[in-house]
Structure formats: C-alpha cells, structure tokens
Amino acid sequence: MTEPTTPERTRPRTHADPAPREGSPAREGRPGDAHARTDAPTDAGRPMAPPSEQAIPLVNRAAESEGVLARPARRLETERLADLFAAVSMDGDLRLSVERHPDYFALYDLEHDPEEQHVRAFEKDGEVEGVAAFLARDALLGGERVRTAYMSDLRFSDALRGGKVLGKVFAPEMRLAREATGAELFYTVVFDGNGAAQKALVKRDPRWPDKPLYRPLRRFDITSVLLAHPPLPRLRRPYRVTRARAEDMDEVLAFLQRDQRGRPFGYVLDEGRFERRLRDWPRFGAESFYLARDGQGRLAGVTATWDAFDVKRYRVRAYRGAMKRIRRAWDLAAPLLGGTKLPAPGELLRYAYLTHLCVPSEDPAVLAALLDAAYADLRGTGLCFLMLYLEREDPLRAALRGYLTSAMPATFYVVCAPDSRFAEVDLGAGRPGFEMALA
Known part of the structure; x- marks a missing residue:
C-alpha cells in the first residue's frame, strides 16, 4: 500500500x-x-x-x-x-x-x-x-x-x-x-x-x-475490531461455524475460486496458489479457517485468521484523536473484561488479519457468525485487533454491530498508461481480489 x-x-x-x-x-x-x-x-x-x-x-x-x-x-x-x-x-x-x-x-x-x-x-x-x-x-x-x-x-x-x-x-x-x-x-x-x-x-x-x-x-476502510469485551451474545444463530480440517480444503478452495471468478482482479487460486499459502504462510494452515454452514450443511461463508508477525509487524508511534480516548478508556476497562491493554508508544501492536473472507450471499449474518467465532478464539491471546477489508457501502458492515471498531479510509486504484486499453474499461462490480494481509 x-x-x-x-x-x-x-x-x-x-x-x-x-x-x-x-x-x-x-x-x-x-x-x-x-x-x-x-x-x-x-x-x-x-x-x-x-x-x-x-x-x-x-x-x-x-x-x-x-x-x-x-x-x-x-x-x-x-x-x-x-x-x-x-x-x-x-x-x-x-x-x-x-x-x-x-x-x-x-x-x-x-x-x-x-x-x-x-x-x-x-x-x-x-x-x-x-x-x-x-x-x-x-x-x-x-x-x-x-x-x-x-x-x-x-x-x-x-x-x-x-x-x-x-x-x-x-x-x-x-x-x-x-x-x-x-x-x-x-x-x-x-x-x-x-x-x-x-x-x-x-x-x-x-x-x-x-x-x-x-x-x-x-x-474501503481498513477496519480494526478491538478484541476488547467478551464475545457478543446472539439470540439467534442461523449459521453453524466450525474450524476447518485438512480434508475440508478442497471444498474451501472450490468455494473461494467460484467467488474470485466474479471479482475484478480475482485471484487464480486453483493452480497452486492456495496450496502455497497453506504451505508457506507462517502460523497458517487448514486450522486457520472458519466455515459457516446453513441448516442444510451447505457452505455459506469462509474466512481465515492470520498473525503475520513473522514477516511484518506494526509498532505504535503515537495515539491521537479518537484513538487516544479509546486507549485511555480501554486500558481502564481491560483488567475487568479480561482483555489485553493497548501497547504504549514504542511497543509492538499485536493483531491478526481476517483473510480469505468470502460471503457470496452478502448476508451480514454469515459474517457475524464467522466474526463471533474468530473473535472468541483470539480474545485473550495477547492480540489487540482483528483487521478486515470492508467497503464504504458494504452490506456486510451490519455484522460489526456491537463491536468496538476503528477505520482507516483508503481507495483501491487501477493504474495504467493514459493510452492503455484499460483507461476507460468498466472492470465490473464486486470486491476486488485483494488480500489486505499481503499489502
């Protein structure tokens, strides 16, 4: 970026x-x-x-x-x-x-x-x-x-x-x-x-x-979900979420690739790239994936968490504005809620990415189910944030209700020479094939 x-x-x-x-x-x-x-x-x-x-x-x-x-x-x-x-x-x-x-x-x-x-x-x-x-x-x-x-x-x-x-x-x-x-x-x-x-x-x-x-x-917004309060209680959970196993990866790959075909800049995952990620990304594997299924057992959504500490880290330089107030309030509440205090300036900020996010139906209840499960597993592990990509008018935003979040606005640009054949081409709707964790 x-x-x-x-x-x-x-x-x-x-x-x-x-x-x-x-x-x-x-x-x-x-x-x-x-x-x-x-x-x-x-x-x-x-x-x-x-x-x-x-x-x-x-x-x-x-x-x-x-x-x-x-x-x-x-x-x-x-x-x-x-x-x-x-x-x-x-x-x-x-x-x-x-x-x-x-x-x-x-x-x-x-x-x-x-x-x-x-x-x-x-x-x-x-x-x-x-x-x-x-x-x-x-x-x-x-x-x-x-x-x-x-x-x-x-x-x-x-x-x-x-x-x-x-x-x-x-x-x-x-x-x-x-x-x-x-x-x-x-x-x-x-x-x-x-x-x-x-x-x-x-x-x-x-x-x-x-x-x-x-x-x-x-x-879009680079959206950070603060791993703060206990997991949210949900009155109704229409989707069942499980952690993936190695034998689920073929189904997951097929699900992801179908989705990528409809995205601008979609990834070609089924020619070795997905297997490479499972093999080469540190602290990552089949067990990193969360699978949301409907009442008939059909896959409705997928995501995976990844701690990229081995290849890149964020160090806090300063808190300003809203984050300064959030840090002050959270550090007072953290001992009572069992959360991790935010790092002081000069210290590393531990976080994880929500990667491979795929909800073809755009139903926020699917993302809410996935997020609830990942949040419950990561809270109390020493991580402070869970980061994900959400567009400005994203229907999936409703899944974040009840969570403490912050956002950094950004724009995804297509770049070409002024005389390129792509200078005026409509590249279509849908989220781009963009894995923020690799940026």
Missing part, C-alpha cells in the same frame, strides 16, 4: 529471527527462489540475488538532474530497505510504523517467485533513500485472464521528498515494470488521508503528461 510518509528520526529496533511454526517443515525451495539456493554465495549469511535479478539492466536515470538513480533493489540490501521502510510511518489517529526485519523480501516471497518481484531502490549520493515494489500475478477481469502487478510499499526518505523525483521517474518506472513482469495493468491502494500521495500519484499534472492514470475502483 502507498502509505502516509512521516519520517522517523530514530532507527527502529530489529527483532530476533522468528522460529518456524511448530510442526512445520523447513520451507522447501522452488525453482528460482533465492531463499532455496543454499549453495549460492552469501554476504553476512544472506543469499545473493539470483542470476536473473543480477543481470537485469533496469537502471532509470530520468531523475539524474535531482541526483537520483533508480535501480533494482538487491537482497543484500535487506537491512537498509527494512530500516527505510520502518522509518516512514502510517499517519492517523493511531500512528504506526511497519517493520519487515530481518528479511525485507520475506513477505513478497510468500506469494511471489523472484521473477514476479520487481523491487526498486532509489539511490542518492550512494545511499538507498527510497523503495517501491511491483508484484506480478495473473488476475481475472470480466472472465479474461490478465497479467497484473500490485504497486506496493512506496517509501521515500527526507532526502527525496519535496522535489520532482517522483514526477520524473514514475512513467519510466512503469514502463520498466511492464517489461520486467509482463503486466498489462497495475493496481494499488492509497490512504485517503495521505494528501502527499494523493497529490504526487493520483492528481494529474500538466508537467508530466505521460504520468500513469489512477482510476478509483473501490473505496
């Missing part, structure tokens, strides 16, 4: 390498996976980039007049990239920084092979002062299979801010990303409160006529 950009002066602390999930085998290498190349030369114990990455001549000198060179990011730079990423905070009532130590690329590797990762470093005076990523995959658009790329993790330090760098490099970077990944169409998320990003990325500027076109597709 393209996030608010408030630099922090203090270098974030790194955390110890997370242990693998208990009972999980060590991750086996896939062809071309730099993590699997145990015979590759290393620097400080880190694998070097694969030969294909080293050989790509993708240097962008469009901002050379500003003293900036854009080039492929190298895996040997993982610590610098993670430091830079954490130094730029997400602003809002809850100000957070995102930490990706010890391996900046680990989040990308969960979902994308190295050849699908076009990660860029922006260098000034020999130092990496900016980073951006283009992550390629096939997506479903109106029944058509299209090569797309998610534009993610744009971060600039003070050294690159306030100038013309982005305006000069943006169009050439898109062209290089298309050449490197084969992507025809791009998509991204920008926080609505990030005025700097809105101006630099979304707003048209006559100085840069070839600047990529941003088309808003969906406006």
